[in-house]
Amino acid sequence: MAADDVHAVTSLRARPDAAMPAGPDDAGQFGRPARRREDLHHLLGRGRFTDDIVASGEDALHLTILRSPHAHARIRRIDVARAKAMPGVIEVLTGADLTQNVGPLRANWIWPRMPLPEHRALSEKVARYVGEGVALVVATDRYIAADALEAIDIDYEVLAAVTDPYRAAQAGASVVHPELDGASIRGNVLQHVPVRAGNYAAARRKADVIVTQRLRNQNLVPGAMEPRSVHASYDMTTDAVTIHLSSQAPHIMKRMLAQVLNVDEHRLRVIAPDVGGGFGAKLHLYPEDVLVTAMAFRLKRAVKWTSTRTEDFLSTNHGRDHVQEVEICATRDGTITGLKATIWGNLGAYVSGMGPGIPAVNCGMILTGVYRIPNLHVDTHLMLTNTSRVDTYRGAGRPEATYLIETMVDRVARRLGLDPVEVRRRNFIPPSAFPYTIASHAFCYDSGDYPKNLDKALEIVGYASQRAEQERLRKRGRYLGIGLATYTEFTGIGNGNLLAMFGFNYGGWEYGRVLVHPTGTVEVHTGSADQGQGHATSYVQIVCDVLEIPARQCSVVEGDTGQVEFGLGTFNSRSMAVGGAALHEAARRLLAKAKRMAAHALGVTADDIVYAKGIFSVRREMSPFAQGSRVLRRGTRDLVGKVYRHLLGVQPVQVGAGRDKISWEEVARLAHFLTTYPNGLEPGLDERVFHRPKDFVFPFGTYAAVVEVDVETGDVDVRRLVAVDDCGRIINPLLARGQVHGGAAQGLGQALLEQSLYTDDGRPRAANWMGYAFPRALHMPYIEAEHTVTPTDRNALGVKGIGESGSICTPPAIVNAVLDALSPLGVTHLDMPLLPEQVLSAISTARRERSRSVDAIGSGAVAT
Known part of the structure; x- marks a missing residue:
């Protein structure tokens, strides 16, 4: 495969497959059950995942990582001499070797005034969970690299560990990051986030029934079919690195890699090819992403790493892991008057991308669910433990919140001898109350x-x-x-101002671009990144619904920072509500410009153009003034043509002259090749939008x-x-x-x-x-x-x-x-x-x- 083919691999899943039967012209429109355009190349075995990527003539080096077998251990000594001397070993590094050139990994959602433990790509002094990297080997093949790992001599002092978020909060628990003492932290409690509304104590005193329960959302492994994988290829001519990465957010990864490695962003290109499942676990920056990219720059070679299944279980972010103590009070008729909850949410040994916001906001501030509950008393504790990082996993906080309120509503119904359906009806927010601000005001x-x-x-x-x-x-x-x-x-997810108030620095917008080629085909660029959701189908339906052209004329490009200039990515079910809205707006603007182009060609104003199913037509019923204006426009154009012919001996192209209709394809061509354009318009049909949502x-x-x-x-x-x-x-x-x-x-x-x-x-x-x-x-x-x-x-x-x-x-x-x-x-x-x-x-x-x-x-x- 040629290098250019490798870099374009992300568009393989987005292009309409040639063998896919073309449906009727309206088959790809909004609201119709169109078949997925992405499936055929997978069914034919043509998928390209990160581990499949090897550029033409490239001999990629293999990176492996020595991982701690202990949940909590001090590194007394580490000797890499034997590993370095082995044939085929190119480089062996420890955490101390990287400290000068590779910065710590950063989180994206940092609660105000929250202290942060330093998270290095390789631990230098203390390993804090089973699977944390303490050394790396780069070798000519993965077998040599694996043998070299066994040659590294390391001596640990094993320390006490804590893996349960509730136990981590108790007195006497082993402290994961003692260096944070004095930084507004109590033991393993990284931060306490309270939410208060109404007067819960008063509601409790007046209640006819009070139900209490401790609930547990267990620790889960987001086991995607494709484990995490990174491939970084160095280009000597540009001193740049192209990173293929199994990721939900390539643009964010590019920005964060540039920060951690202290390199300019233009020297990095991040491509997410086919991704075999993400579910939130492939949204954030990992140590392996940093290490592979850093080694590509250091060695000026291609370097790759693909997780084994065991590595994936140990080092990929986990999900959930909340302990919740809940109390709910209600009147005799089943009306819920108050909710009290204390939440211990596990973050793991380090703070990952959105980790702190999941217990504090995604769960703790939306606990009332679909119900009117006026009195709220919530305390959320963000906990550090000796486990892998805990972060976004499908739902990310809302499953924990929904489980809490829905199981407690059933308990209220059972205690009062009422049907759970009726208790729900009695407490629903009524349709007439929307828009509705919930008790937490979040x-x-x-x-x-x-x-x-x-x-x-x-x-x-x-x-x-x-x-x-x-x-x-x-x-x-x-x-x-x-x-x-x-x-x-x-x-x-958006509005950006609200996100910033809660320490979330993503901005909330999404980028969309709709580009028409001179042949009339349409290319859609989006800053989101698909992992199987069907973006290349849904986005085409949105755009083709506006442009009223067949779906086969449209293709989608995403997941490549070299082809799509900006983007945030795919998370929080935002692709259609934000990315789709951006493309919808871009398509509307583009169609408005195309109408002006068509009007110019047909000698009328844009208000006199009717557009339907790829045809721009002159409105049948025109005012006398509009008809006279059209005659004048045609006369002016004919006169200009005669002057050109007389002075230059050429006749300017006048597609549409004397006609009442013009096709989409003709307008696309004219947009690029007209000799004169309507006042204020530039050539081409290309619209770009940064869509900023009003709110969630x-x-x-x-x-x-x-x-x-x-x-x-x-x-x-x-x-x-x-x-x-x-x-x-x-x-x-x-x-x-x-x-x-x-x-x-x-x-x-x-x-x-x-x-x-x-x-x-x-x-x-x-x-x-x-x-x-x-x-x-x-x-x-x-x-x-x-x-x-x-x-x-x-x-x-x-x-x-x-x-x-x-x-x-x-x-x-x-x-x-x-x-x-x-x-x-x-x-x-x-x-x-x-x-x-x-x-x-x-x-x-x-x-x-x-x-x-x-x-x-x-x-x-x-x-x-």
Whole structure:
């Protein structure tokens, strides 16, 4: 493969595949279930991932990393002499060797006045989690590099470790970063973020019922099919490096690499080729990204690193890991009057990109969900532990918040003997209240119709008939459960001013460009980056809907800082709400310019042009003044033509002269080759937009799960999963449904299967997929995904995000269903994941407690 082909690899997934059957002209328009344009080259084995990238004639060196086997250990001595002497070894470096030239990694979301532990690409003195890099080897092949790692002699002093965020906050816990003492930090508590609204103490005193519970969102591994990978190629002619990187945000990676390595940004080009799954874990800068790029500059060679699956489990950011102590108070009729929560959110051993904001803002400030709860008392503690970094994972804070409020609403209903549907209805924010500022004042919801959405979910699942079936089965000794959960979340991240107030320095905008070539084909450039969401389909639908041209005439370019000048990336379900809005605006501006070009060619004003399906036509009904003006324009043009012919002996091109219609392709050509242009217009059709959102948008939905629990084995069978989402106007129903399916699969994994556990000395119990239970096809029910449509006025498209909804609402729906099934047995609480042994243990405990209660009552009766 030639070098140019390598650099253009990102556009392989964006170009319409030649073999893809062309549909009717309107097949790619907004709102239609168009087939994904990206799939064919993957189905034919033509995908190009980072580990596949090798430039023509390039002999890439292989980088490997020596990783700490200890969760917390002081590095007493490290000797690399034997490793350096091995044949084929090019370089061996330790943390001390990099200190002068490579700066610390930086976070993007830094809470005001928050102290930050220094995070180096290689640890120099203390390793703080299993898998942290302490030395690197660069060799001619990966086998030599692996052998050289074993030749490095290192002596550790093992220290006490702490891996649980709640235990890390307790007195006497091992301190992860003692050097931060005195920097407004208490032990491992990096920062305390309080949220207060109303008067919770007063609401508690007046409450008829108070429900308390400790909840746990377990530590999760975002195990993408493609592990992380980096390939950096040095160009001697430009003294620059091109980095292929499995990333969700290549432009942000370029900026951060330039800062850490202290090089000018123009010397870096970052390309995200095909990405085999991101889910938030591939959003941030990692030590390996820094090390590979630094070695490419240092050695003036191509250098690559691809994670093994075990490395991926150990060193890639994890997700969730919150402990929550919750208290909720309500009146006798089920009206919730107050919510109190203390949250311990794990950040890991170091602060990653958005880590601090997830517990503090994404969870702690949106705990009230879809409900009017006036009194709020929340304390969020940002915790350091001896684990890998914990950061964004699909939903990022909203799953934790939704799980908290939705499981507690069910507990209130159960305590009061009310139907959980009615408790939800009683506390919903009504449609008439929007836009609605929630109690924390952190967010203003744009639009919502929660009762309508709930009703649709109840209708699809057949709620009344399911309750009747539940009663019938209970009489036969079978335990059916029906669980509900409702959610809202913020997506389309922006406005930049609000983000800056919370220490988030991303800006909030997104870049979009729509470019028309002289042949009439359209090229769409976006600053987002696709990892399988279907951008090349959805963006084409947005642009072609405005331009009214066939989808086959349009292609998408993204994921390459050398082809797309600016961008932020793909996260927070922002691609369509922000990136799509940018492209929509660029397409509208471009069409307005094209109309002026067409009007100029046809001898009328732009107001006299009607455009439809690729044809610019002169309006049939024109005022006498407009008709006279047209005659005058034509006469002037004819006169100019005669003068040209007389003086120069040539006749200027007059496409459109004397005609009433002109095609899109003709206007595209004229835009580049006209001899004269309308006043104030430059040649070409090329519009660029930096779209800055007005504010977040808030999708919402209701999920209903029907489960059957085998009380002899503890197995949970998910018989039905109904998802009714509202993401505003839907661009492509097929893609929207696919996003829900993927999110629901991950949500089911959290509810029933997944957890990353640690031994007492801080070692992960599972270091690959052999020991970590991801959901397989056999675990998945048929997902009934439907929608209601409540548009937003915060972008011109009326769209909201959909990519994270399934992971947000599925866990509480399933947990509520299981607890509903087991309620006759006295089971009131289960922590995720609901493993069979855990279910059996809860049943056994409930039976023992019930037996003791019966015995106590019996004893009392005899005594009386």
